[in-house]
Amino acid sequence: MQSFIEDVITSCIEEYDDLSSVAFIVPSRRAGSFLRTNIAKHLEKSIFSPEIYSIEEFISYLSGLKQASQTDQVFALYQAYLKITPPKDKESFSIFYGWAQTILGDFNEIDRYLVDHVSFFDYLSAIQDLNHWSKQQETTSLVKNYLKFWKLLPEYYQLFTSILLEANTAHQGLIYRKAAEDIEHYIENNTTKKHVFLGFNALNTSEQHLIQALLATGNSKIYWDAEKHFIENTAHEASLFMREHQKKWPYFKTHPFETVYTHYTKKKEITITEVTQGLQLAKYIGNHLATYSQEQLNETVLVLGDETLLLPIINALPKNIKNINVTMGIPLRQTPLASLFEHFFTLKKEHNQKGFYYKNVITLLQQPLIQKLLLEQAEQIIHTIQQVNTIYINKTDLQEMLALTTLPESLVILFEIWEDNPVKAIDNCLSLIYILKNTLDPSQDALNLEYLYGFYKTFNKLVTLNNTYSYIEDIPTFIRFYRDTISSETIDLQGDPHQGLQIMGMLESRLLDFKHVIITSLNEGILPAGKSTNSYIPYDLKYIHKLPTYQEKDAVYAYHFYRLLHRSEHIHLVYTSATEGIGTTEKSRFLLQLELEGIHSIHQIVATPAVAMNTLPVQSIHKTAEVIQQLKKLFASGLSPSSLSTYLRNPLEFYYKYVLGIQELDEVEEIVAANTMGTIIHNALEYVYTPYVNTMLTVAHIEAIETKIEPVVKAQFDQIFKSMNLSRGKNLIIYEVIQRYLMNFLAFEKQCIQQGDRIQIIQLEQQLKTPLVAAQLPFPTHLKGTADRVEIRNDEIRIIDYKSGSVQPADLSITAWEDLLLPEGKYEKAFQVLLYTYMHYKTGGISFPAKAGIISFKKLKNGFMPFKFDKDSNITEDTLLEFEKVLTGLVCEIGSEEVMFKQHTSEIGLN
Structure with missing residues (x-):
């Protein structure tokens, strides 16, 4: 089947003796490239190439004006705004910029559709008056200023237009208006020139005016890619504009409407696929294209409804695709460097007197290009921040972290303070680009260098504009302007438009x-x-003046969608069904129309990723010679209560933590963690009770300790946390809770003394280490640990462990020795206090009977909760000898070559 372009070329070759004298006007440059290639294929002799214009190029040629950039238009409009607006009503550029883009879009539309701006703005101002009409006699100053703005719009428009024309530039709409006004002059000077328009659909008033003027000369033609099925169906939006042109243009009263086809009604194979979300869509497209041959790929177009999926789809393309041609280019805002600059801006914006916020510092330093720039310095800074628990970082901190007297240039650039100065900010960004450029290797980082050049041009454009106009006065405006600039800038990709897979947006597919x-x-x-x-x-005003509303815009996309299907043979349509947004996950009505028409063979597919439902095996680690060697070292250095409790809870965790030495990642604590809270409580109690060791405690002693609690807790916070804010938020609550815990504990101690308890503290935070001796042990073993407190209370020895978390008496009560070894460490707290008691017993530090237990600050009403065996809280020598059997069995299992590290411990036999 011939393409539409080939049909037009065949017709033109038959009608015109020499195509060199014909000017072809097409919807886009891409279409012009295909037209030129096809003309060359159909000619039997060499000729001078005919003139081929995109409609925008042709109109620009007619007007003689150059299109101003969006940024230039914004500044020109602000000039007009400043000149016309009364001084007391003027807004800053940052506020003006918020609505300027929308006003420019409306100006553009008014001109393209040749609307009389005076009457139009009168209408608009009257509408605003009606919207803010009130029975109250006095209108607020805010409403008065608002209505005054709408009345000034005609003056803004006229002065804005004059400023652009003085520079021989214009916005697109003005170019269209000028071209329509000058078309008669062009015709007078080109009486013999032939014009051929092809592939158009929706035309604004300017385009319609100049095309009809050229058609009226008799030496111009227009070819439509129309389908009979849609033209005859007056309710179908795909033919909305063509029916209007056919009905209203005087030209078609005496000339045929060329050309109307019947391609669409020929039965086609259409596959409609549902995927769950965008990234899965990219993977699905990649898998689907992997089935295409090279010949098929040369005849395939991939049209992206959502152009933000360009990079994911390019990354998901299979290896069999050697050639691709991307029409739209990669938007700068979608490149990895855009993410780097966003993090760079966040770091600078959130800087305060204390320094740079640690999360922003870490996020920036973890960027791949910054890691290449700083090498090991990046990791050193991150590690120090996490280790020292630094929340805010300044340049002095960085010097200390790296042990340097002065910072290298790279870090000076990264951590320069902008002080709300946009000129300084732009210079800083350009300095970062220069230093990154010198870091990258052209042979390995060609794409990143291309991205970098795109950002270099963007920031230089901002320098030029700011030097010319000086309207960017603060950092928020600079960042907003930067974001708008990169949203329209692209990195153009090279490719052969006639070979390989073609990737484009819907509008690029025209013709x-x-x-x-x-x-x-x-x-x-x-x-x-x-x-x-x-x-x-x-909406009503647009409708009256025949400006496009959302209905016309939908009709434009309906035409392009259906036109793509006219001559195609294999069609694959994909939509997403994820529930992420409002209105964006509903199946397109274009698909529903295809299904309801019943013309084509439609196959429905739901694409889901392959999921293997494999049962994960129970993970187990064999004890190799290297593992046994590590265990020997561990046993010799000493097994602590926490290490043995970890084994009871999860042997694999014991293996990772104590055999392999894998520790939890250091993280900065903005909010005091539970374990840190416990450390502060332990340290504070050790400090305040140390002067009274081996002294019989009195109420006076406790009252003296109470006066020290607040400064001691504050000192502990200052020691553990640098620049911790204790004035508000959760940390203030935790700070107060710790003090409350300690004061409640002291009140409990005071009450006990008042009730007649004799309390003498023997040891605080005593470090213990003793050998474990048993014939069956696999290798020499030591036990080690630190008991929080040992006291004599009413002539009875007590070994006490403090817990800041919640503990219940049942956690310390067993009925059989095997209970201590239950899976997942159900009685690990009982095991711990017995182990402390056992070590004191082995070092000769206690007499019998004794008690061992826990004081829980969260359950202080329970007081001292002792270990109990079969409801008996007294610990005797026999008790500890029974525990020794359990302990020896556990240690033997850990050291046994036959017993693997598994998720849960097996039952241990007692000797």
């Missing part, structure tokens, strides 16, 4: 035909876009 068509993101709100609009012009 082009492909055998294999894949269209993605066919969801309501994307294709079609729906009621999304960015305009201050009300």
Whole structure:
């Protein structure tokens, strides 16, 4: 089947003797490239190439004006705003910028549709008056200023237009208006020139005016890629504009409407695929294209409904695709460098008198390009921040972290303070680009260097604009302007437009035909876009002045969608069904229309990732010679209560932590963690009770200790945390809770003394180490640990362990010795206090009977909770000898070569 371009070329060759004298006007540059290639294929002799214009190029040529950049337009509009607006009503550039883009869009539309701006703005101002009409006699100053703004719009428009024209530039709409006004002059000077328009659909008023003027000369033609099925169906939005043109243009009263086809009604194979979300869509497209041959790929177009999926889809393409051509280019805002600069801006914006916030510092230093720049210095800074628990970092801190007297240039650039100065910010960003450029290797980092050059141009553009206009006065405005600039800047990709897979947006597909068509993101709100609009012009006013509303915009996309299907043979349409947003996950009505038409063979597929439902094996670690060697070292250095409790809870965790030495990652504590809270309580109690060791405690002693609690706790916080904010938030609550815990404990001690208890502290935080001797042990073993407190209370020895968390008496009560070894460490607290008691017994530090237990600060009403065996809390020598059997069995299991480290311990036999 011939493409539409080939049909037009065949017709033109038959009609015109020499195509060199013909000017072809097409919807886009891409279409012009395909047209030129196809003309060359159909000619039998060499000729001078005909003139081929995109419609925008042709109109720019007619007007003689150069299009101003969006940024130049914003500044020109602000100039007009400053000149016309009364001084007391003027807003800063940052506030003005918030609505300027929308106003520019409306100006552009008014001009493209040749609307009389005077009457139009009168209408708009009257509408605003009605909207803010009130029975109250006095209108607020805010409403008065608002209505005054709408009345000044005609003056803004006229002065803005004059400023642009003085520089021989214009916005797109003004270029269109000027071209329409000058078309008669062009015709007078080109009486013999032939013009051929092809592939158009929706035309604004300016385009319609100049095309009709050229058609009226008699030496111009227009070819439509129309389908009979849609033209005759007056309710179908795909033919909305063509029916209007056919009905209203005087030209078609005496000339045929060329050309109308019947390709669409030929039965086609259409596959509609549902995927759950965007990244899965990219993977699905990659897997689907892997089945295509090279010949098929040369005839395939991939149309992206959602162009933000370009990079994921490129990364998901299979290896069999050697050649691709991407029409749209990669937007700068989607490149990895955009993420780097966003983190860079966040670091600078959130800087305060204390320094740079640690999370922002770490996030920036973890960026791949920053890691290449700083090498090991990045990891050293991150490690120190986490180790020292630094929340805010300044340059002095960085010098101390790296043991340097002065910082290297790279760190000076990264941590320069902007002081709300946009000039300084732009210079700083350019310095970062220069130093990154010198770091990257052109042979390995070609793509990153290309991205870097794109950002270099962006920041230089901001330098030029700011030097010219000086409207960017603060950092928020600078960042906003930067974001708008990179949203329109792209990195152009090179490719052969006539070979390999073609990837494009919907509008780039105009006039082009492909055998294999894949269209993605066919969801309501994307294709079609729906009621999304960015305009201050009300719907009714647009309708009266024949400006496009969302209905016309949907009709544009309907035409392009269906036109892609006209001559294609294999069609693959993909939509997402994820529930992430509002309105964006509903299946497109274009798909529902295809299903309801019943013309084509439609196959419905739900694509899901392959999930292997494999049962994970129970993880187990064999004890190799190297593991046994590590265990020997561990046993010789000493097994602590916490290490043995870890084994009872999870042998694998014991293996990772104590055999391999894998520790938890250090993280900065902004909010005091539970274990740190416990450390502060232990340290504070040791400090305040140390002067009274081996002294019989009195009420006076406790009252003296109470006066020291607040400064001691504050000192502990200062020692553990640098620059911790204790004035508000959760840390203030935790700070107060710790003090409350300690004061409640002291009140409990005082009450006990008042009730007649005689309390003498013997040891505080005593470090213990003793050998464990038994014939069956695999190798020499020591036990070690630190008991929180040993006291004599009413002539009875007590070994006490403090717990800041919740502990219940049942956690310390067993009925059989085997209970201590239950899986997942059910009685690990009982095991711990017995182990402390056993070590004191072996070092000769206690007499019998004794008690061992826990004081829980969260359950202080329970007081001292002792270990109990069969409801008896007294610990005798026989008790500890029975425990020794349990302990020896456990240690033997840990050291046995036959017993693997598994998720749960097996039952241990007692000797």
